[in-house]
Amino acid sequence: MATTLHDVAILAGVSIKTVSNVVNDYEHIRPATREKVLKAIAQLGYQPNLSARSLRSGRTGVIGLALPELSLSYFAELADAVIRAAERHHLVVLVEQTGGGDRAREIEMLSSPRLQLTDGLIFSPRGMDQNDAALLTVPYPLVLLGERIFGGPSDHVTMRNTEAAKAATKHLIDAGRRRIAVLGVHEGELVGSSSLRLQGYREALEEAGIDFDQRLMAPVDRWYRADGAEAMRSLLASGVQFDAVFGFNDTLALGAMRVLQEAGLRIPQDVAVMGFDGLDETKYSLPTLSTVDPGRDEIAETAVRVLADRIENRDAPPEQYLTNFSVVARESTATG
CATH class of the missing domain: 3.40.50.2300 (Response regulator)
Structure with a gap:
């Protein structure tokens, strides 16, 4: 038979009401009493009836x-x-x-x-x-x-998309880069991560006195590695010159890095690469990927x-x- 509140109360030497208060995380319980009840719960393997608790409290947790x-x-x-x-x-x-x-x-x-x-x-x-x-x-x-x-x-x-993208672009500019390609543009988007990050990119260029070049925009449908890789292949095939890449998320940037290296370009000597999202895997790419941690x-x-x-x-x-x-x-x- 299933263990009951009564069983826990007997083992812990307390009332059923006290056990119920501990189970429902009632705050006004003495620490020693709470510990005694929790030990009894663990020893007996008691499982609270969540459905019943929900009916009583109006909450499911x-x-x-x-x-x-x-x-x-x-x-x-x-x-x-x-x-x-x-x-x-x-x-x-x-x-x-x-x-x-x-x-x-x-x-x-x-x-x-x-x-x-x-x-x-x-x-x-x-x-x-x-x-x-x-x-x-x-x-x-x-x-x-x-x-x-x-x-x-x-x-x-x-998150602060525009400010963060502006800071990421400024980081590349401060590193001496002037021809910064962008991966992740969603054509026609008015509101969303892509449009807000593009706005930040353009603001950084303007403040640095760098002309915006539409040829450096690499539109994609989705933000996967394969899309970053394909966008980079298209950018390389176009012949447009660039010395940095800003991926609007880390997965796009990681896909682009693979294609750049396959093309014999050195990172960061020939092309600096920046991502966005602060994914854990960016710590282990080769080279490790600079990124924005958006919080x-x-x-x-x-x-x-x-x-x-x-x-x-x-x-x-x-x-x-x-x-x-x-x-x-x-x-x-x-x-x-």
Whole structure:
């Protein structure tokens, strides 16, 4: 038979109410009593009835996380950071994928029956845009990530895309580079990571007195290694001269590095390479890849904290949170 609260109470020598308070993380419990109950729980292998607890409290202790696709390293690392942050808040994370920018699936996600299993949702859309802001008016706590929708009815946590891209471009300029190619442009995009990072790139060029050259723009459909590699092959075949490459994410930059090396170009002597996202794997590429750390851990911690606060207080007006970034200089842009 399954172990009950009564069994735990007998072993710990406390009341059933005390065991219940420990299980439900009630804060006003003496440390010695809490430790005694937890030891009894561990010894007996007691598993709390989460469904019953949810019915009593109106809370599940579970939050949702909806991301475009975990096959992109940035989102996989973001999911890991959110899960770790949630653990610190005693929350469990239910992860969903929305199809890599499929607008219909993202809209469907907002009304998914599975959300009934959660207390709130952290949502990173890539197919929806500013015109869909009204769809974020939902009957549960929601924290928005990313750059597709601003000024909506929900809390919003995002990175400083334009400022960070400007700093990354300035890093290349300070290293003596003047012909900086860009990988990751989404043609026709008005709002999104690509357009914001392109804006930062152009601002850095303008401040340095460097003319913008459209020929240095390498458009891509997606931000995978294969796309970075293909864009670099096209750039090399065009004959346009460049002495640096700024990939709008690390995976594009890593794909480009492979093609540059296959072409016999030295990194950074012939071409400096810069990425964006601060992926763990950039520490181990050859050469190591300079990148922008956009504050992914801060994004995760802030999103979880804001959602937890929103679960407690749904009446406060929505707020926007901008995380900090840092330029991480490594071998791929070294000057010495």
